[in-house]
Amino acid sequence: MLKREMYKILIAGEGGQGIQSMAHILAKAAYESGLNVSYLPNYGVEQRGGVSLGFIQFGKGPIGFPKFAKADLLVVLCDRAIERTKPYVQKETLYLYDTDLISSINLAEIRAEKLPIPATSVASAKLEPKVFNIVLLGAITAELGIINIKMVEKALTENFADKYILKPQLKNLNLKALDLGQRLAQEGYKNDK
Amino acid sequence: MEPRYPKCLDPKTKPSNFCPGCGYGIILKTLGQVIDEMEVAPRTVFAVDIGCNLLAWNYYKLDTIQTHHGRVTPLCVGYKRANRESVTIGIAGDGGLYAIGLQSFLHAAHRDDPVTIIGVNNTIYAMTGGQLAPTSLLGQVTDTSPQGKFTYEKPVLGPELAKEMASSSAYLARGSILNIPQMKGMLKAAIERQLAGHFAFVEIMSYCPTNWKTDAQQSIETLEKLEETFKVGVINA
Amino acid sequence: MAVKKELLTGNDVVLKAALLAGAEYFAGYPITPSTEIMNGWAKEAADNPKLLFLQTEDETSAGMAVIGGLLAGKKTWTVTSGVGHILIQDPLVLAETLSLPFVMYVGQRGGPSTGTVIYSQQELNLARYGGNSEGLRVVYAPSNIQELFEITQKAFNTAWRYRLPTIILGDGYLTKTLSPVDTSRVIPAEKAEAIFLNKDVKNLRNCFSREDELAEHLNILFAKYAAASRQIVESESYKTNDAKIVIFAWGTVGFAAKVAVANLRKQNKRVGLFRPITMRPFDDRGAIKAVQKADKILIAESSGGQFGRIVRETLTQATDAEYVRLYKPAEGITSEEIEAKIKEIY
The missing domain is CATH 3.40.50.970 (Thiamin diphosphate (ThDP)-binding fold, Pyr/PP domains)
Incomplete structure (x- = not known):
């Protein structure tokens, strides 16, 4: 589990993978947990198809620039994002990635503690493949002891309020995915030891 | 005996600074008569553009703004949207409207913004000393078309062009200072159309003796010849 | 309220x-x-x-x-x-x-x-x-x-x-x-x-x-x-009274610099910040006052020196301090980068 005064988190993936939704939910949950927060979405000129980045910072102290030089936690959801986020990696960075979306061979050069999460395959086996990003969100929350999981649940529900009206069963699915992600992260550590 | 000016003209600024024999005096005086007759002076806002018409910035006892570089149309559009009760009238030359201000002019027509725009066409850039205009004819000699070179196959026909983009409710017409009663009727119709909530545009064929280098008789003859290309009449009623 | x-x-x-x-x-x-x-x-x-x-x-x-x-x-x-x-x-x-x-x-x-x-x-x-x-x-x-x-x-x-x-x-x-x-x-x-x-x-x-x-x-x-x-006219002078190095920065970079100064002060570094709030009119007097104790001035901006030129023109007669440039045209500048730069030149 990460322990910092200020947390710097970078989530990176393909446009359409839900990067900005994840980042937004996380930022909101951090704010609702009583922390100062800053979240900057960042992508190129393309409406679709570029690497999508979410810069999130939170903690008790002041936040300077909305971007940061090095990430405490880097969450990578596609191979292209590995290269794009290299400048943000340092040896203290916790490198969280979806083993089903990333070929570990591509991570050979990454010198950081890695936390592989099989989010897509577990989501597919136990729930539905599309909630892989919520599984990851659960794993992220587990790593960040500072964020109250109830607040993540609340932010998640607010974020998808419109969709829940049409498909009420989604709510339960998302909450299960979040819980699954938390447990995966905890198991990941157990396996390491 | 003093000449009879329309009431909305400012006598303090007369005689105006237009060249002797310039068509602008006739156009502005006629517009003044229309404003008087329609009794809209207390709610009329007037805007001028770049070119000779900028000399009319203090022509009337009406709130007037001098704009620049073909921007008179968006100024009028912007004002009118904020004051629907007003009568908003803009004037520009053929360069201001059909070259540097063309996209604003066409888009105001397209949005059907309720403003009255008057375009004065003398087929030349007059204030800058006689350069090629979008309305110049094939082979016309100007400072930038020496020996008639660099001219276009055909001139821009403003009201006809605007019709392609304008709402069917817009009023589009071409008058001439050679037929003042008709021109006056068109100006009146253009203000009425604005008050009915639609875009209105009158192009007025006018002469420029200074740059055409014509005397009074030659000016009239030249303008008559131009009207063979620029047909006077109502283009969209 | x-x-x-x-x-x-x-x-x-x-x-x-x-x-x-x-x-x-x-x-x-x-x-x-x-x-x-x-x-x-x-x-x-x-x-x-x-x-x-x-x-x-x-x-x-x-x-x-x-x-x-x-x-x-x-x-x-x-x-x-x-x-x-x-x-x-x-x-x-x-x-x-x-x-x-x-x-x-x-x-x-x-x-x-x-x-x-x-x-x-x-x-x-x-x-x-x-x-x-x-x-x-x-x-x-x-x-x-x-x-x-x-x-x-x-x-x-x-x-x-x-x-x-x-x-x-x-x-x-x-x-x-x-x-x-x-x-x-x-x-x-x-x-x-x-x-x-x-x-x-x-x-x-x-x-x-x-x-x-x-x-x-x-x-x-x-x-x-x-x-x-x-x-x-408005500006912010932050911890400039005794500052050996004064950072000149504006806009979002200005706030990054402020956080950097706060961190550096905790490490007993005599660093300050001058940050114009109105870029025009420009607070010439405030800028001059801010550099009275400075022997170095760090200009940080996400441009090739548009702000730096204003700073140098304003301070021409006011200081003999050395100018250090952290110009990153088109790119952001984080608090960490500013902190690292100060440590390098301190």
Whole structure:
């Protein structure tokens, strides 16, 4: 589990993978947990198809620039994002990635503690493949002891309020995915030891 | 005996600074008569553009703004949207409207913004000393078309062009200072159309003796010849 | 009033502040990263018949429409960026010569030309002196989202009180960032008044026949600007009294620098920050005072030296300190980078 005064988190993936939704939910949950927060979405000129980045910072102290030089936690959801986020990696960075979306061979050069999460395959086996990003969100929350999981649940529900009206069963699915992600992260550590 | 000016003209600024024999005096005086007759002076806002018409910035006892570089149309559009009760009238030359201000002019027509725009066409850039205009004819000699070179196959026909983009409710017409009663009727119709909530545009064929280098008789003859290309009449009623 | 924190993006903040300041009319043209503010206004105006909205064919027309709205006495404004900012300087100089309260938010993006679409600090020269301008305008530079909320309100007041075109010079990072804002900090709004169809007849001219006529007009404007400047000019000097190194930075980089200074002070480094809040008028006196103890001046900006040139010109006679440049044209500058640079030169 990460322990910092200020947390710097970078989530990176393909446009359409839900990067900005994840980042937004996380930022909101951090704010609702009583922390100062800053979240900057960042992508190129393309409406679709570029690497999508979410810069999130939170903690008790002041936040300077909305971007940061090095990430405490880097969450990578596609191979292209590995290269794009290299400048943000340092040896203290916790490198969280979806083993089903990333070929570990591509991570050979990454010198950081890695936390592989099989989010897509577990989501597919136990729930539905599309909630892989919520599984990851659960794993992220587990790593960040500072964020109250109830607040993540609340932010998640607010974020998808419109969709829940049409498909009420989604709510339960998302909450299960979040819980699954938390447990995966905890198991990941157990396996390491 | 003093000449009879329309009431909305400012006598303090007369005689105006237009060249002797310039068509602008006739156009502005006629517009003044229309404003008087329609009794809209207390709610009329007037805007001028770049070119000779900028000399009319203090022509009337009406709130007037001098704009620049073909921007008179968006100024009028912007004002009118904020004051629907007003009568908003803009004037520009053929360069201001059909070259540097063309996209604003066409888009105001397209949005059907309720403003009255008057375009004065003398087929030349007059204030800058006689350069090629979008309305110049094939082979016309100007400072930038020496020996008639660099001219276009055909001139821009403003009201006809605007019709392609304008709402069917817009009023589009071409008058001439050679037929003042008709021109006056068109100006009146253009203000009425604005008050009915639609875009209105009158192009007025006018002469420029200074740059055409014509005397009074030659000016009239030249303008008559131009009207063979620029047909006077109502283009969209 | 009690603190009222809300989690908002900079886009939300600009919109909210403009409405609080009494904005009634928006004319604009879409360009990233400022479009979202325009979208927000259109959405508001669709539900509120008192709010006017016009999407024009380009930015010059947007600016001319703003001027039309101002003549009618509506608090009219616009937003733009980059190449749109270039075009809008054309109507802005008309507002300058006519002393009109033209309010504009500029979200800087990279340049020259289309450059990049989110962030930069390369529109400073343009904001201060764009067009054939004599700089008779106010340029505010908010450094974080809270300041953005207060300065956007203030910009409308400054514009209407002093009848000066007023620019809020931000960037896409500032407006895309989601952060908590205390929205209880509301400033009482100035009154607007119609210029046209109000009392006496006005003939407004921007073209003069003779050089001496224009000179006379300008001298009046210069005198008014000088008097207003004394009321308007703003800057922040943070821990500069004993500072050996003073950082000069503005906008979002200015706030990053402030956080860096706070951290460095904890490590007993005598570092300070001078941050202009109005980029025009510029607080020359404040800048000179800030460097009294300095033997090094670090200029940090996301441009190739647009700000640095202002700093060096201002301080020419005031200091023998050595200049160190942290110029990152088109790229952001984080607190960590500034901290590292200071440690390198300390």
